[in-house]
Amino acid sequence: MASQRPGPNLSRIATSLGVSVATVSNALSGKGRVSNALIERIRTHAAELGYVPSQAGRALRTGRSGVLGLVLPDIANPLFPKIAQAIEFAASAAGYGVLIADSRGDITAQTEAINRLVERGVDGMVVVPRRATRISAASCPVAVIDTASTPGNTVAADHWQGGREIAAHLAGLGHKQILIIGNNQESNVQNDRAGGIRAGLQPGMRSEMLWIERLENETGAGCRLGLAEKTRQGFTAFAALSDLQALRALTELQQEGISVPTDVSVTGFDDLIWSPVVTPSLTTVRMDMDTIAEIAISALVDRINESGTREGVLVTAETERVPMQLVIRQSSGLANPAPKTSEMENL
Amino acid sequence: MASQRPGPNLSRIATSLGVSVATVSNALSGKGRVSNALIERIRTHAAELGYVPSQAGRALRTGRSGVLGLVLPDIANPLFPKIAQAIEFAASAAGYGVLIADSRGDITAQTEAINRLVERGVDGMVVVPRRATRISAASCPVAVIDTASTPGNTVAADHWQGGREIAAHLAGLGHKQILIIGNNQESNVQNDRAGGIRAGLQPGMRSEMLWIERLENETGAGCRLGLAEKTRQGFTAFAALSDLQALRALTELQQEGISVPTDVSVTGFDDLIWSPVVTPSLTTVRMDMDTIAEIAISALVDRINESGTREGVLVTAETERVPMQLVIRQSSGLANPAPKTSEMENL
DNA sequence: TGCAATTGCTTAAACGATTAAGCGCAGCAC
DNA sequence: GTGCTGCGCTTAATCGTTTAAGCAATTGCA
Numbered sequence: 001m002a003s004q005r006p007g008p009n010l011s012r013i014a015t016s017l018g019v020s021v022a023t024v025s026n027a028l029s030g031k032g033r034v035s036n037a038l039i040e041r042i043r044t045h046a047a048e049l050g051y052v053p054s055q056a057g058r059a060l061r062t063g064r065s066g067v068l069g070l071v072l073p074d075i076a077n078p079l080f081p082k083i084a085q086a087i088e089f090a091a092s093a094a095g096y097g098v099l100i101a102d103s104r105g106d107i108t109a110q111t112e113a114i115n116r117l118v119e120r121g122v123d124g125m126v127v128v129p130r131r132a133t134r135i136s137a138a139s140c141p142v143a144v145i146d147t148a149s150t151p152g153n154t155v156a157a158d159h160w161q162g163g164r165e166i167a168a169h170l171a172g173l174g175h176k177q178i179l180i181i182g183n184n185q186e187s188n189v190q191n192d193r194a195g196g197i198r199a200g201l202q203p204g205m206r207s208e209m210l211w212i213e214r215l216e217n218e219t220g221a222g223c224r225l226g227l228a229e230k231t232r233q234g235f236t237a238f239a240a241l242s243d244l245q246a247l248r249a250l251t252e253l254q255q256e257g258i259s260v261p262t263d264v265s266v267t268g269f270d271d272l273i274w275s276p277v278v279t280p281s282l283t284t285v286r287m288d289m290d291t292i293a294e295i296a297i298s299a300l301v302d303r304i305n306e307s308g309t310r311e312g313v314l315v316t317a318e319t320e321r322v323p324m325q326l327v328i329r330q331s332s333g334l335a336n337p338a339p340k341t342s343e344m345e346n347l
Numbered sequence: 348m349a350s351q352r353p354g355p356n357l358s359r360i361a362t363s364l365g366v367s368v369a370t371v372s373n374a375l376s377g378k379g380r381v382s383n384a385l386i387e388r389i390r391t392h393a394a395e396l397g398y399v400p401s402q403a404g405r406a407l408r409t410g411r412s413g414v415l416g417l418v419l420p421d422i423a424n425p426l427f428p429k430i431a432q433a434i435e436f437a438a439s440a441a442g443y444g445v446l447i448a449d450s451r452g453d454i455t456a457q458t459e460a461i462n463r464l465v466e467r468g469v470d471g472m473v474v475v476p477r478r479a480t481r482i483s484a485a486s487c488p489v490a491v492i493d494t495a496s497t498p499g500n501t502v503a504a505d506h507w508q509g510g511r512e513i514a515a516h517l518a519g520l521g522h523k524q525i526l527i528i529g530n531n532q533e534s535n536v537q538n539d540r541a542g543g544i545r546a547g548l549q550p551g552m553r554s555e556m557l558w559i560e561r562l563e564n565e566t567g568a569g570c571r572l573g574l575a576e577k578t579r580q581g582f583t584a585f586a587a588l589s590d591l592q593a594l595r596a597l598t599e600l601q602q603e604g605i606s607v608p609t610d611v612s613v614t615g616f617d618d619l620i621w622s623p624v625v626t627p628s629l630t631t632v633r634m635d636m637d638t639i640a641e642i643a644i645s646a647l648v649d650r651i652n653e654s655g656t657r658e659g660v661l662v663t664a665e666t667e668r669v670p671m672q673l674v675i676r677q678s679s680g681l682a683n684p685a686p687k688t689s690e691m692e693n694l
Numbered sequence: 695t696g697c698a699a700t701t702g703c704t705t706a707a708a709c710g711a712t713t714a715a716g717c718g719c720a721g722c723a724c
Numbered sequence: 725g726t727g728c729t730g731c732g733c734t735t736a737a738t739c740g741t742t743t744a745a746g747c748a749a750t751t752g753c754a
Contacts, residue, residue, distance in 0.1 A: 032743080053741075056403055059406070061740080067446070067467070080431070088447055092448075099445065100417075120414070121401065221623075224626070244621060248621075358710080380732055403709080407710075
């Protein structure tokens with residue numbers, strides 16, 4: 001029943017060359033003592049046979065699966081592609097495969113997902129935790145990517161600094177009243193970003209906070225954010241804590257006939273897929289996911305190689321915060337000192 | 348060096364209960380002949396010891412890793428989250444883990460990614476192929492999710508029918524001239540969708556095609572699509588072949604002062620994350636990714652269980668096309684017979 | 695020349711599970 | 725009482741790899 005693996009194995013190479021399996025293994029891994037000539041012969045023969053080591057056999061013997069887990073939290077998080085891509089790239093550069101586990105929104109499902117990964121024998125995992133959840137240490141090394149203020153965090157973009165960048169940018173454009181638009185008050189990331197913005201305000205500037213999820217709980221999902229009213233109140237800049245909210249703000253303003261960036265400015269976070277191609281293109285802050293992934297993976301790999309024990313450990317890296325980069329596009333412009341009725345060009 | 352697995356193994360349970368490992372294995376898997384009383388004892392004892400079978404050991408013996416591969420093609424495809432989520436859900440319901448492999452855009456990288464998965468010993472894989480590429484059969488069962496017109500396709504949304512839904516919807520609203528906006532002419536999916544739309548046009552309706560990538564090659568990335576001009580030419584509906592293009596169209600129109608849906612209608616495809624929350628919310632066509640994933644996975648699993656041979660086989664399913672569902676929101680409305688200057692409400 | 699150290703390879707024991715085969719014993723029929 | 729069947733369990737082989745230990749043969753050094 002159990003289908004044979006197609007390719008050759010060590011012993012096939014060994015018998016075919018008239019040596020022992022151990023020698024073949026040593027020759028290929030470069031570990032034991034084998035003469036250079038024989039190493040050469042074995043390597044070429046293995047290559048021409050198309051030998052691929054069996055991960056199962058190796059895993060059983062070494063206790064290492066060569067696989068890392070990736071636990072993602074939010075349903076259909078638009079950052080998912082970037083994160084998954086960066087992690088997969090960094091992991092496979094380090095010789096690891098990536099097993100994904102998505103906790104479909106459920107809070108308890110996160111621990112379930114983690115357990116499933118552990119059962120599959122991952123050597124370690126990267127967790128992007130659900131809002132404000134702590135990772136109860138699993139039985140393998142864990143790297144957490146969230147925000148520097150999360151306990152147990154390994155590495156993250158410097159969301160706070162990103163917020164300051166936005167604030168500085170808007171200050172430079174002469175904006176005085178800034179509406180910060182976030183989704184969820186529980187999110188550590190969003191709180192850090194908002195904190196950064198507020199911290200970066202110059203004297204004479206003020207900000208107000210708008211949490212969409214709270215608004216929707218009262219008014220219903222997909223409701224208007226009331227930005228026209230805010231504009232009338234004198235707000236000239238809308239700083240969203242994610243490009244998704246920025247997009248929502250942008251289209252609502254446009255629909256109300258308020259011109260961006262002529263009348264008001266809109267900024268976002270994350271440089272998501274649509275940010276460069278909407279009109280006007282979105283000014284945003286980009287996180288260096290590749291660097292973050294690299295740091296997380298290498299911290300994880302270090303830990304895996306070092307630890308004889310397989311205890312659950314929250315991995316830490318030297319560089320905790322990776323700077324974010326301001327991307328200035330069309331949606332932010334000079335503050336309009338007295339915002340008035342937008343002048344529409346006729347068709 | 349090789350760290351011991353933390354949990355107990357079969358032999359620990361066996362000796363602890365004074366029986367043989369084989370019996371424990373049989374009791375837990377329910378395969379051999381073991382008395383009910385003993386089965387009960389073994390199961391409870393295994394449970395209280397927190398026994399987790401070693402995937403490595405099992406994989407080595409059975410030749411099955413219990414892991415499926417998922418090969419995704421396009422850089423940062425915004426559908427990624429839905430696909431990955433659906434596949435992961437279906438796979439883990441079937442007892443499989445999901446190993447991801449992203450071919451960072453490269454065309455050759457797709458085969459590389461596939462090879463990496465094979466080397467990791469996946470039992471089968473799901474491939475969402477890069478535009479118009481054929482999958483050269485790997486050495487394991489492969490399910491292809493693309494569009495029905497792709498050779499070797501296993502299961503897909505019925506993009507053609509989705510196009511007809513859009514056409515019927517727009518026809519019902521009285522639109523006569525429809526601009527179909529796609530990204531890439533090579534995409535089988537986009538071609539099917541466009542074909543469906545054209546096929547669904549009523550007598551007296553006409554359509555024109557706009558490929559963004561081609562336009563950008565001439566005019567530069569992120570350029571305007573010239574939709575205001577198209578509106579002046581009498582187009583009243585813009586049917587994008589993906590919500591990303593729909594969003595681009597929507598914001599450009601709004602920026603030009605053309606009101607959606609009062610002056611013109613905009614529709615998309617895929618019901619991506621932002622579609623419900625932009626203003627106006629996007630009329631689109633949703634694919635039933637859950638069903639598609641389920642079909643793909645079950646076809647794959649069937650094949651894995653059935654085949655003694657481990658040949659590379661393109662798996663086929665009975666249900667090839669999963670119907671798409673029209674989601675009517677605010678961005679589509681009655682055709683404006685004589686589109687005129689939009690009337691803006693003042694602030 | 696003699697003894698130790700090094701080299702180049704082999705032997706063999708794991709890792710943890712699955713599973714075919716075997717073995718004793720009870721029950722039953724003739 | 726003998727032969728057969730079926731039950732409940734054990735024995736043992738196996739998957740493919742790694743790696744400690746061992747064993748000749750050669751080299752080095754005095």
